[in-house]
Amino acid sequence: MGRVKFDARVRIGSGAYACATIILAAMALWLLAPRDISGAQLLASFLRWLPALLRGFTVNVGVSLGALALGTLIGLLVGALALLSGAAGRIARLWIQAFRNAPWLVLIFFTTYVFPFEFTIAGHVVPFPDWLKVIAALALPASANIAEVFRGAVQSIPSAQWDAASSLAMSRRQILVLIVLPQCARRMLPPWMNVYAIITMGTALSSLVGIHDVLDTAQIASTTVAHSSFTVLMYMSTLAMFFAYCYPVTLATRVFERRLHA
The missing domain is CATH 1.20.5 (Single alpha-helices involved in coiled-coils or other helix-helix interfaces)
Structure with missing residues (x-):
């Protein structure tokens, strides 16, 4: 104790x-930082742009949640296929290696320009917004990392549990659903949360393809006010928002890891 x-x-x-x-x-x-504006003007400008900065950060949070949700669905499927020994297993392992080592900015530009800007369905034009393309781009590396986490969690279960359950006349599907997967969920939670923190920080790249997120808002504010000290304050505030959001996730990850080891 x-x-x-x-x-x-x-x-x-x-x-x-x-x-x-x-x-x-x-x-x-x-x-x-250079002082080219008075403190009162600096504070007034910052308070005027702070609501827009917060609204921009909600876009980053929304993109990160969407990418994690889509990446988790794909990652669990790919991770399950990666456990197989046939062609499906080889394709799944290739998926994991390809997207774990792919540059995120390249994926964002790829999904932005490879997908059309709108679809025509039953005579109706349905737009395909850029933020949805960014979600698809970030879901690819998220799925690869989550697939590897799932595969590692399943393989970490001692083989004696499979043998003991088989001796009780349980099918392989029953063993996987009733015994293995509940243990995998606990083991996957800390690295899954870590993937989410990384994806959240990666959403800052979405401003490069026209997404009006927190970084894009900071750039617009800096150009509008056009003072070096205000620019420094904007980017420091952006950094503080990412830190204030991601650091508690990191602390919660450590708490779950300690409980798991205990």
């Missing part, structure tokens, strides 16, 4: 140290 409390204190201390380091780095950048 004492060792667990000590480890918890060490992890909390390391988290506080990381927060303090980032705050000090932000303060250093702020002090080094």
Whole structure:
């Protein structure tokens, strides 16, 4: 019990140290930034653009949730196929290796230009928005990582459990659904949350294809106000939003990992 409390204190201390380091780095950048606008004007401009910045960040969150949901569905299917030994298994493993090592920016540009801007269905024109294309692009590496997580979780289950369940006349499907998958869900949760944090940070690339997210809003605000100190403040605020959103996810991941090991 004492060792667990000590480890918890060490992890909390390391988290506080990381927060303090980032705050000090932000303060250093702020002090080094040029002062070409008064403090009152800077604060007024920042408060005027803050609601738009927050609305832009909700776009990043929405894209990350959509990419994770689609990536999870595809990843579970690909991960299950990767456990097979035939042609389907080889294709699934190729999918995992290809999209785990593919540059995300290339995937975003690929889905943006390979898919049409609209579809014609039964005489009706249905638009295909850019944010949906970005979700599809980020779902590809998410699916590859989640497939590998699922495959590793299934293979981590001791073979003795399969043998014991088989001795009870359970079919392979019953063993997988009733015994293996519930254990895999617990083991997959920490890396699945880690994939989500990475996908969320990757949504900053969506501004390069015209998505009006938080980074695009910061760029518009910086161009509109046209002061170096305000530009620094905008990008520091953008960084703070990503950190404030992703860091709790990282802490929750560590909590689930500790519970899993316990």
